[in-house]
Amino acid sequence: xxxxxxxxxxxxxxxxxxLTVKCTYSVxxxxxxxxxxxxxxxxxxxxxxxxxxxxxxxxxxxFEAEFNKSQTSFHLKxxxxxxxxxxxxxxxxxxxxxxxxxFGKGTMLLVSP
Amino acid sequence: EAQVTQNPxxxxxxxxxxxxxxxxxxxxxxxxxxxxxxxxxxxxxxxYSMNVEVTDKGDVPEGYKVxxxxxxxxxxxxxxxxxxxxxxxxxxxxxxxxxAGHQFFGPGTRLTVL
Numbered sequence: 001x002x003x004x005x006x007x008x009x010x011x012x013x014x015x016x017x018x019l020t021v022k023c024t025y026s027v028x029x030x031x032x033x034x035x036x037x038x039x040x041x042x043x044x045x046x047x048x049x050x051x052x053x054x055x056x057x058x059x060x061x062x063f064e065a066e067f068n069k070s071q072t073s074f075h076l077k078x079x080x081x082x083x084x085x086x087x088x089x090x091x092x093x094x095x096x097x098x099x100x101x102x103f104g105k106g107t108m109l110l111v112s113p
Numbered sequence: 114e115a116q117v118t119q120n121p122x123x124x125x126x127x128x129x130x131x132x133x134x135x136x137x138x139x140x141x142x143x144x145x146x147x148x149x150x151x152x153x154x155x156x157x158x159x160x161y162s163m164n165v166e167v168t169d170k171g172d173v174p175e176g177y178k179v180x181x182x183x184x185x186x187x188x189x190x191x192x193x194x195x196x197x198x199x200x201x202x203x204x205x206x207x208x209x210x211x212x213a214g215h216q217f218f219g220p221g222t223r224l225t226v227l
Contacts, residue, residue: 006155032213043117043203043218044156051213090155094212099144099163100171101216105155 002027004093006104013081014112021076021107023091030096033074035065038088038106047089050074061085081111115140117219119204125225126194134189134222136204144207145187146171146216147179149200156203162187163210194226 003026013019025031032051036044048059050067058064065076074091091104117138126132138145146161148171158171162181176198178190187206191198201223205216 034215036218041221043220044205044216045218046215049213049215092156096212098212099161099169099210100158101146102158102172103148103156105153 002031002093002095002100002102004091004102004104006089006091006107008107009105010108010110012110012112015083016080019078019081019085019109019111021089021091021109023074023076023104025072025074025091025093027093027095029098032094032096033065033067034092034094034101035059035063035074035076036090036092036103038090040087044090047076081109083111083113085109086111115217117204117206117217119202119219119222121222122220123223125227127227128195129193132191132194132224134191134202134204134224136187136189136219137185138187138204138206138217139185140206140208140217141184142206142208142217143184143210144214144216145181146205147177147187147189148203148205149173150203150221151200159189159202194224196226198224199226200224 034049035047055067094101147159148156157173160179162168204219207214207216
C-alpha cells in the first residue's frame with residue numbers, strides 16, 4: 001500500500017521569508033511524486049512533479065521541491081513567500097506502473113503581510 | 114481553452130434520490146478519475162478510467178457508479194445517496210495511461226445529502 005504524510009495541518013510564514021511544506025511518503029516500488037495547490041473555491045492545480053533524474057525539481061510560481069530517497073521525503077519550498085501563495089497544498093504519490101494516485105491530507109499555508 | 118468541466122457545481126438533495134454529476138474534458142485525455150475531498154482526509158479516489166469502456170475502483174467506491182461510453186465524458190452516479198456522501202467532488206483527467214503524467218482537475222461539485 002502507498003501512503004503520504006503531511007505532518008503539518010497549517011504553516012504560517014511572513015511575506016518575504018522562505019517557506020517549507022513537508023511531505024513524506026511510503027511506497028513499494030519507484031515513487032512518482034506530485035505537488036498540487038488549491039486556492040479557495042477552486043480545483044487543484046499542478047505545481048511540480050518528480051519522476052526521475054535531478055532530485056531538485058522546479059515548478060510553477062517559483063516553487064521547488066527536493067526528492068530525498070533515503071528520508072522518503074519530497075518537501076515543497078520557496079525562497080521568498082508571497083501573500084498570494086496562501087492556499088491549501090497537497091502532496092501526492094503514485095507508484096511507477098500503477099494508476100492510483102494517493103494524496104496527503106493537505107497543508108494550509110498562510111502568508112502574512 | 115483546455116479544461117475539465119463539472120455540473121452541477123452545487124447540489125443539495127435528499128437521501129435516496131438518484132443523482133448524476135457530469136464530467137467532461139476537451140483535451141482528448143485517455144485517463145479520467147473521480148475524487149472526493151473531506152476535511153482532514155485530503156482527496157480520496159472513488160473510480161478511475163483508463164479509456165473508453167475501461168473503469169476500475171479506487172479507494173472509496175462504495176455507493177458510487179461510473180461509466181465511460183465516450184472518451185470525453187465520465188459521469189459519477191449516486192444511485193441512492195446517503196448523508197455520508199456529503200462532500201466536495203472533483204473530476205480529473207490526464208493524457209495517456211502512464212503513471213508519470215499529472216492530472217488536470219475540474220472546479221469541483223459540492224454535494225449535500227440531507
